[in-house]
Amino acid sequence: MSSSQSLGGATRCGRVIGPCLDKIIKNAAWRKHTFLVSACKSVLDKLESLSDSPDPSSPLFGLSSSDADSVLQPLLLSLDTAYAKVIEPALDCSFNLFSLSLLRGQVCSSSPDSLLYKLIHAICKVCSIAEESLELSVLRVLLSAVRSPLILIRGDSLLHLVRTCYNVYLGGFNGTNQICAKSVLAQIMLIVFTRSEANSMDVSLKTVNVNDLLAITDKNVNEGNSVHICQGFINDVITAGEAAPPPDFKLVLEDDTGSVVNAEDAATSKIREDGFLLFKNLCKLSMKFSSQENTDDQILVRGKTLSLELLKVIIDNGGPIWRSDERFLNAIKQYLCLSLLKNSALSVMSIFQLQCAIFTSLLRKYRSGMKSEVGIFFPMLVLRVLENVLQPSFLQKMTVLSLLENICHDPYLIIDIFVNFDCDVESPNIFERIVNGLLKTALGPPPGSSTTLSPVQDITFRHESVKCLVSIIKAMGTWMDQQLSVGESLLPKSVENEASADNHSNPNEEDGMTTDNDFHPDLSSESSDAATLEQRRAYKIELQKGITLFNRKPSKGIEFLRSSKKVGSSPDEVVSFLRNTTGLNATMIGDYLGEREEFPMKVMHAYVDSFDFKEMNFGEAIRFFLRGFRLPGEAQKIDRIMEKFAERFCKCNPNSFSSAETAYVLAYSVIMLNTDAHNIMVKEKMTKTGFIKNNRGIDDGKDLPEEYLGALYEQVVKNEIKMTSDSSAPESKQSNGLNKLLGLDGILNLVYWTQTEEKAVGANGLLIKHIQEKFRSNSGKSESAYHVVTDVAILRFMVEVSWGPMLAAFSVTLDQSDDRLAAVECLRGFRYAVHVTAVMGMQTQRDAFVTSIAKFTNLHCAGDMKQKNVDAVKAIISIAIEDGNHLQDAWEHILTCLSRIEHLQLLGEGAPSDASYFTSSEAEEKKALGFPNLKKKGALQNPVMMAVVRGGSYDSSAVGPNVSPLVKQDQINSFIANLNLLDQIGSFQLNNVYAHSQRLKTEAIVAFVKALCKVSMSELQSPTDPRVFSLTKLVEIAHYNMNRIRLVWSRIWSILSDFFVSVGLSENLSVAIFVMDSLRQLSMKFLEREELANYNFQNEFLRPFVIVMQKSSSAEIRELIVRCISQMVLSRVSNVKSGWKSVFKVFTTAAADERKNIVVLAFETMEKIVREYFSYITETEATTFTDCVRCLITFTNSEFTSDVSLNAIAFLRFCALKLAEGGLVWNEKGRSSSPGSPVTDDHAPNTQNFMEADENISYWVPLLTGLSKLTSDSRLAIRKSSLEVLFNILKDHGHLFTRTFWIGVFSSVIYPIFNSVWGENDLLTNDEHSSSPSTFSPHSNGASWDAETSAMAAQSLVDLFVSYFTVIRSQLSSVVSLLAGLIRSPAQGPTVAGVGALLRLADELGGSFSEDEWKEIFLAVKEAASLTLSSFMKILRSIDDIPDEETLSDQDFSNDDDVDEDSLHTMSYVVSRTKSHITVQLQVVQVVTDLYRIHQQSLLATHVTVILEILSSISSHAHQLNSDLILQKKMRRACSILELSEPPMLHFENDAHQNYLEVLQDLVTYNPGVSLELNIESEVITVCVKILKIYLKCTSFELEETRQPKKWILPMGTASKEEAAARSPLVVAVLKVLRGLKRDSFKRYAPIFFPLLVELVRSEHSSTQVPQVLSTVFETCMGPMMDE
DSSP: OHHHHHTTTTSHHHHHHHHHHHHHHHHSOTTTTHHHHHHHHHHHHHHHHOOOOOOTTOSBTTSOHHHHHHHHHHHHHHHTSOOHHHHHHHHHHHHHHHHTTOBOEEEOTTOTTSHHHHHHHHHHHGGGSOOHHHHHHHHHHHHHHHHOTTEEEOHHHHHHHHHHHHHHHHHOSSHHHHHHHHHHHHHHHHHHHHHHHHTSSSOOOOOOOHHHHTTTSOGGGOOSSHHHHHHHHHHHHHHHTTSOOOTTOOOOEEOTTSOEEOHHHHHHHHHHHHHHHHHHHHHHHHHHTOOGGGTTOHHHHHHHHHHHHHHHHHHHTOOHHHHHOHHHHHHIIIIIHHHHHHHTTOOOHHHHHHHHHHHHHHHHHHGGGOHHHHHHHIIIIIIHHHTOOSSOOHHHHHHHHHHHHHHTTSHHHHHHHIIIIITOTTSOOHHHHHHHHHHHHHHOSOTTOOOSOOHHHHHHHHHHHHHHHHHHHHHHHHHHHHHHTOOGGGSOHHHHTTOOOSTTBOTTOSSOOBOGGGGOTTSSEEEEOHHHHHHHHHHHHHHHHHHHHHHHOHHHHHHHHHHTTSSOSSHHHHHHHHHHOTTOOHHHHHHHHTOOSHHHHHHHHHHHHTOOOTTOOHHHHHHHHHTTSOOOSSHHHHHHHHHHHHHHHHHHSTTSOSSHHHHHHHHHHHHHHHHHHHOTTOOSOOOHHHHHHHTTTTBTTBOOOHHHHHHHHHHHHHSOOOOHHHHSOOHHHHGGGOSOSTTOHHHHHHHHHHHTTOOSSOOOHHHHHHHHHHHHHHTTSOOOOEEEEOOTTHHHHHHHHHHHHHHHHHHHHHHHOOOHHHHHHHHHHHHHHHHHHHHTTOHHHHHHHHHHHHHHTOGGGGGGOOHHHHHHHHHHHHHHHHSGGGOGGGHHHHHHHHHHHHHHHHHHHTOOOTHHHHOGGGHHHHGGGSGGGTTSTTGGGOHHHHHHHHOOOTTOSOOOTTSSOOOOHHHHHHHHHHHGGGGGSOHHHHHHHHHGGGGSOHHHHHHHHHHHHHHHHHHHTOSSOOOOHHHHHHHHHHHHTTTSOHHHHHHHHHHHHHHHHHHHTOSOHHHHHHHHHHHHHHHHHHHTSOOOTTOOHHHHHHHHHHHHHHHOOOHHHHHHHHHHHHHHHHHSTTTOSTHHHHHHHHHHHHHTOSOHHHHHHHHHHHHHHHHHOHHHHTSSOTHHHHHHHHHHHHHHTOSSOHHHHHHHHHHHHHHHHHHHHTOOHHHHHOOOSOTTTTTOOTTSTTGGGGTTSOHHHHTTHHHHHHHHHHTTOSSHHHHHHHHHHHHHHHHHHGGGSOHHHHHHHIIIIIHHHHHHHHOSSOTTTOOGGGSSTTTOOSOTTSOOOOHHHHHHHHHHHHHHHHHTHHHHGGGHHHHHHHHHHHHTOSSHHHHHHHHHHHHHHHHHHGGGOOHHHHHHHHHHHHHHHHHHHHHHHHHHGGGTTSOOSTTSOHHHHHOGGGSOHHHHHHHHHHHHHHHHHHHHHHHHHHHHHHHHHHHGGGOOHHHHHHHHHHHHHHHHHHHHHHHOHHHHHHHHHHHHHHTOOOOOHHHHHHHHHHHHHHHHHHHHHHOHHHHHHHTHHHHHHHHHHHHHHHHHHHHOEEEOOSSOSOOEEEOOOHHHHHHHHHHHHHHHHHHHHHHTSOHHHHHHHHHHHHHHHHHHHHSOOSOTHHHHHHHHHIIIIIHHHHHO
8 A cells, every 4th residue: 555655756646647557557468568568667757756846838737748748648558458457547547637637728629639639539439449347437537527627628529528428328338327428418518508607617516416317218227226326426526526626727728829818718708619519519419310210210219319308408507698698599599499390200209208398498498589489389399289189199298288387387487478479469379278278188078079098098188287277377376476575474375385486487496597587688578567468468359359250251350450450441451461460261361352342352453463473474473372362262253353363464574465364364274274183073184285275366366385385284283273271270270370470470370280180299391391491581580579577467368368268177177076186186276266366356257266166165055065075165265364355255155155164064063053043932843953863753854954955056045945845864864974074174264264354454354244244144034044153253253353443444334334234124023133132242342442532433333223223113122222222331331432422312212212111211321321421421522412412302202201301301401500510521621523513403493593603602502402392392391391491591501601692592492482372483573374263373283381381481581681681682672572472472371471571571671771672672562563453354354254143134143053164163263363362452552551651751752652653553443343333243143153252342442542541641741741742632632532432422322314304312222321331431531631631722622522522411321420520521621711
């Protein structure tokens, strides 16, 4: 060992080379290898003397260039010996030198004399020696040489090295060596292209995975542990080469001129040049054996396969530089794509698999720069196989399905395919065809069709296609989530771990590198928004629609395309469309061109003119012309087309024929010849002679040359004139590829054509030839734009394309297959589809998927349930939790399923149904519903159980018990067995959906609640089995979500509120009670939360109680609500804020209830609230005080017990006291509510009068107006109590009111009180309503005041007015008018009250009244009197038609029974009103007289004038009534019939005159100033004269005889005596007045009254007092005057 260590001297390379040379010497044959041995010894000796001395130009570390050549010479000699024992040490030495980086330099064919070149080539030559042991050594050395960072193997040398390894693989002695060779080649590819990517020799290298290299091929050469051996082999070489090179030992290169340059700079271009060269040669190697004749040569196939595998390694590991390098991309297009194209002609499965693998890598990494190539190869490689349903190759199709599933792992790839192809007008619909192809595969061969597939293969295809569809929708969801940054909470669990983190990344790639789109900003790649793509997609769909329409009816198709602006309006633009658009039916084109309408004719002319037939012979021209369409069958159409063709041909070739007519006839002949020659139905073919003969004389009578016609004949017969449609796809196939692809129309047509063959072989030669030509023609053309999208709106278009096929595939598979894995896969697809459609807001699609999966739960028909149905239930629950934020209306389906699950689980547990709680009479029967009792005889036929066992449709909520016959025992047993499957779903999973609701977003929780309400309503309305499951869940989720923000919770409660109201009004009393109790529980929980001031949510929360209370016809429900509200309020009184509004509304409704117990129950609570918790009522909002008052007022109207009403009135006074004391908390805390809000009272009249009042004071309005209304109550005690409380409140707290508010109080509170005396209409302005007995009404409510009430009201009013006269002085006229109205009231009580009140008012405030105020008082009285007079006269007119005594005979007069009822009623009414009228007038007289007497010192002349006018009008009116003899007779007759006392009209007249006279006399006596001013003395004389004349008229009865001039005086009758006696006191008063006149006055007026005095002397008097006073007058007044 020590000797071997010392061999080689002190140099580092010597220590490596020395032991190897020693081994060579020992192994060499002395005779045969003498020169070699001596060379080795010489080098060993030389090494002993050398030391490390760096030489910049030396290829060997530590030695000079000359020394390096001599030292390495023995190695070269050893490698040339072809002797294995010598070669092995040399190879080991070379390996060590390369691994330790002791060699450096460039290996290139341009320097064949270099040491390294010789060494590498010598090593490669070793493989020609048929020695198995040397193969691995050579591979190891070559790999280490390539691995060395100081060795640059270039050009042909690199190719030679690769070819050496290539040959080892093809001709290796054993499978291990072959696998090693393949692995070494793969590793070399990694090294070369990794360095090319980095532009550096020093790079970090990956180690190839040998197992991956055997995924497709060479599985048959794997000898046990060969993979392990080969992997170790590669790892050892790579690891050995990781040693750091010696210091200051770098690679030195020369440029093309031979000068030394820096290695980094020189290597930059050379490394990439080598990579490009290697790639190009590999492509050529892959095409070397592509002829189909050699397909059975396995060595050639293996070589091709190896080349493709190496290309796959290169493409798989291509970095960003290779993806962006234009030269390399062009190389891919020029060489690799051509290789794929040529190899597609082979039917070797391994080659097809490699093609698919390479194409997959191209898709992932290079698609942005290869858009057109992808558009070609996708249909050729993938869609061609995918769409072959009837006769596919099993392995081919499985490869394609695997490819699709693989590319679906990259979500960005799927999106890019759709954006760049399906949204591009000039590209095929690849994504749409993928989805539809997968659907066809999933559905399998159509029924009745023949197929080569076995059942197992068919099932495999179906399941794999479903997996691909699932992968597609999953990829769409992943991309969507990444773009939206939705987060893990919204992703399905299976998606979370698979979501790609990098943009356009492939999560399953080993290197994790990003795809090409990140590195192609300048490679015609565009970032597009969804709006632009939407326009492109819409344009494409519209164009497809137009083409489809054209292929049915060409004219309509062109019209549609022109109207939608997909085609221009000019004929030339239509021609361009017809010639350049793929997918048009050639026959339809011909039909359209042959139309005779104007526009098609123009198009046809333009179409023909678009051809250039210059320098074409006639046969070529017509063949060229007819390749774009098929001639129509109608002769006239052909004639028009051929006529134009002939004209165009002659124009392009003017010297061809003498006229266009010749060309026209010849064209017809050619068409006929073509049909004759190539139609198999024609038995006797036309000969050349016949053809020439048929065309004689067509050239203006001349014959065309026979040689010309013969050549034309041969041309047509040998080569049929074919239209495009003869060699293209059928219409159904072409519709998928209707658009051009950069001029590759023919290519796509050929691709589609191959699909019709339905064979599992490669592409045909014609296809390859045409595509290759197109590749060459397009090599210099620019790529179309490649679009990258980040807007998730593009998914909407993708879903619109794919949702139908996906739904069909998932549904059919799930329905038909009982395979658990297939069912699980379909359910995954449903979950992803719901996720995408829900997040994208695609309601129709989302609901379709959710409905389908809900139906597949089979919960509506549990008797047929299977494991897949339970899995569907689990999927439903997962969807609810994962995508609940986007389900919206689809929640209804999910919650319906959850409801049915719970129902079935309850039945399985033997629990009674909810109906047992609703119908007590059937409770015992319902106990038999549990499964432990199902086997009992008769229990099987329970209606509910029968309905569940029989099942129904998904949409049916219940099945009637009489719909189907009775169920059998075996059905029950099967049902029980199936229900055991539901044990997999625990209550936790079920309840988790509802508990998860608190995590839902705003819109989601609103939709969730809305759906749950619908489901609950459906449960509760079930006619056979009402349930409360969802109702209880509603309460739960309301509790869960109660902590949401107010805005959200308000929306939730709006829905819940309507639901509780709707169910609370249900006809099913038990259900309604249950719902109200649930609402109570919820409300109790909600009231636990504190509400801030000025919020209204408690009120909204309790609103359902109010609505149900108001609308429910059930007394039980109303009583329950009152109890619920009472319990809630009394237990949570400190937490109630805005809820007081609803509380009082409930109690207000209860107060008006028709049930006494409800009224009393509500008032008990109300009493406690007001007594004990009044401070809480208005703690946060003062408007609740209004509600409280309204509630109390409603209680006062209760008709059941006066105690409640009186107590309510007392509480109103208490409320007023609190209000006056400032007991409302809001007064102290400050107010933010609208000032006008508390004033509004729907029940208060004229509340607008208060709107200007102060906010604090305005809260008195409902209290005062409520009490005001109570004063008209029909119950005396209530009226009196309300009057007393009202006026006490006003008197006690009026000092708080402003003047403005007082005005409102009078107009809206006080005045309406007194309207109750005369009715609704205000008599202050109008009294005509009482002019007839039929319209008279004491009060609108039928309640009139008695004397006591009237007096109380009037006195209270006067007391109030007196107390606040200074504030409310402006209301004096209204108050006086009101009192005057009382005075003129028909009833006695109000009249007396009015008189007393007016007198008291004047007495208390008389000294304070101004002149105007006194005048207002008297004018009011005057107006009252005059209104009374006018209305009374109208009443009297009602008896005009009733006859009086004189118009009736004695017999008629005595027969009172003949008077009809109406007349009696009228007479009675008139008599009554006359008496009342007299009383009123006398009261007015009394009031005026009293006012004058009491306050005469304060009265002025104007006041006196009004007083006198009043008294004068009344006295005149009294005299008028008493003088109407007809009226008196009618009154007398009416009283006689009705047995009534007569109206005191005479008394009325006497009193009126008496008072009038007294006032006048008083004025003359005590107020001479006013008397003189108003000439009162003259009025006194006038009145006296009038009274005397009236008296004399009744005492003097003169009978005049017509023939005798003498008059006879007769004695008075009885009636006259009575009247005279009644008038005597008045006459006495008159005489006393006359007697009291002053002498001058008496003397002045004596001529007026003296004749009357004389008449008095002559008259007969009933009273002795009249003569006595008369005597005194004569004695004291007349006597002295006569003495003079």
